[in-house]
Amino acid sequence: MDTENDPRKIIEVINPADGSLIGTVPAGTAADVGAAVDDASGALAKWSSLLPRERGKKLFNAAAAIRKDKDRLAALLTSEQGKPLAESKNEIMGCANVLEYYASISGSITGEALPRSDYGYSFTIKKPLGVCGAIIPWNMPALIMAWKTGPALVAGNALIVKPATSTPLTCMEMASLIHGTGIPEEILRVIPGSGDEVGNAIAAHPKIRAVSFTGSTETGKIVEKAACGTGKHLTLELGGSDPMIVCDDAGIAAAAAGAAAGRFYNCGQTCTAVKRLYVFESIADEFMKALESAVTGIKIGNGLSPGVRMGPMSSSTGRERIEEIIDSVRNSGDGEITRGGRIPEGADYEKGFFYEPTIVAGVSGESRLMKEEVFGPVLPVSVVPGMNEAIEAANSTRYGLGASVWTKSIGRAVRAAEEIDAGIVWINRHLKIPPEVPFGGEKASGTGRENGIYAPERYMTEKTVIVSP
Structure with a gap:
């Protein structure tokens, strides 16, 4: 209404x-x-x-x-x-x-x-x-x-x-x-x-x-x-379309858990959520298996019910927009939906605005998933050769709110912090912001x-x- x-x-x-x-x-x-x-x-x-x-x-x-x-x-x-x-x-x-x-x-x-x-x-x-x-x-x-x-x-x-x-x-x-x-x-x-x-x-x-x-x-x-x-x-x-970069020296399990938490927290309806995921080619297969495993454990339901880790979207119009975006991905073939991509079935979900945690692999840089701010439980993944391509892709949108880089290399971390256009850059974590630090965005x-x-x-x-x- x-x-x-x-x-x-x-x-x-x-x-x-x-x-x-x-x-x-x-x-x-x-x-x-x-x-x-x-x-x-x-x-x-x-x-x-x-x-x-x-x-x-x-x-x-x-x-x-x-x-x-x-x-x-x-x-x-x-x-x-x-x-x-x-x-x-x-x-x-x-x-x-x-x-x-x-x-x-x-x-x-x-x-x-x-x-x-x-x-x-x-x-x-x-x-x-x-x-x-x-x-x-x-x-x-x-x-x-x-x-x-x-x-x-x-x-x-x-x-x-x-x-x-x-x-x-x-x-x-x-x-x-x-x-x-x-x-x-x-x-x-x-x-x-x-x-x-x-x-x-x-x-x-x-x-x-x-x-x-x-x-x-x-x-x-x-x-x-x-x-x-x-x-x-x-x-x-x-708004924001925060990139997350997973380097080939990252802790795979920690990065996968960070991606799942950073994307599906609050049903993906957070301005600094992980909205674009870039993974180095040499670890892509291993990382995707870890990511699938991390997302498997997310229980959907009424937020007041015990054990629920992801509630509904906040409105029917928000869910309708996610449905429309996922339909366009299916029709264009720009990416493979490897998990989710639909409204969950069952009586518990009929009256609410639920949507499954969704992973889309093999997404190109021109996809709507990478250009727009997708405010819902959808995680697009793109494989990149290395750091140069990852940073270029991270900076390729009009947004500049947050970003994260997962690496054990101090040099890579410093480079990412300097070169990524964002108001906040996390290293080996994403999303949380203590009140002591300034927060805001660049560009749009x-x-x-x-x-x-x-x-x-x-x-x-x-x-x-x-x-x-």
Whole structure:
């Protein structure tokens, strides 16, 4: 059901494992955004006047509240998004980790002083921007909300959050817990609603000073256009088609397990998932056997069921796109589907949006699987002669979010880190990102960085004061 256009202005939240209705929330409007901006503007003076470490203490308390309620939040996240319960618990704990990290660095938010014999003294004061906005995707709603909430609030701003219409419940529950620890509702407001209505209002509002958006490259362009002329600070974490390169000196079993985990985590619906796999020719046969074995153990089902490692896709439209792509592969003959490639059979799968873990071997560089961002459980594999060809293929798309190289050679690792066009390059692992390190993309994968010690500065402005004797 297209709840975004529902004349009753109600968003229905559907469990993607069985199609059941798990909740409804009112759909926000542009007027709601305007009212939230006014409320935040009135509360900002008190919030921003707190010492940064006092704001940090409140974030620390918020993290503790989320940890305490992790089981309920994880079950809710699985019910609305579909991922296995273990993945949801990791995400909720990751959310708490992020808030704790920004609490820990809150005392590091300082200005600078510079004596000048010809001027006197100059001081640079860091000030919060004011009211900011965050637009959250459906695939990792809790974690990405924390990525944006932590630095914005610790820097002294107010934040208006728009969650995805398919996954608003966990974000709203997290906000409620955060409010209960002393952070005012006016300072953190969650407004569910459509991108056309609420998202556009956040991007275009002249009093919202910064927007951090995570989502597709195409939607990012819409956000950028809506914000044009408003002077906003923009952080855009957009799509990706992350390559993974397996060299001939890699640990085969570890690389195969890494590829399976990196592709099929969250049913392949992660921006930094392994989306293109390049294997050196000399080890291709051995690696493919190991990969098939690693994927064989992935149990599909309702994410709330014990032992499930891969839940459903988050929506019927997402699965339909995967079906269409796989049909085009079959029709073109560009690749051999060696595993999966269909909807699983059985009563347990009839009402949900399930799709089998799929491996496509022998894929050419011109295939849709290598050129587009495939957001689902499909892993295309291409065999390459060596490192030169692997790096060239890795850089052959418009994306540049993440990449990984699996090798025991320091020289190869350094070369890959330097030459691959990506915001993050992993060596002998893929996917996980600690809150201490900057994260973002190159090319069509976005602009700006989230996480790390400098993230609060993206929500601040500098004022210079020159004092002459």
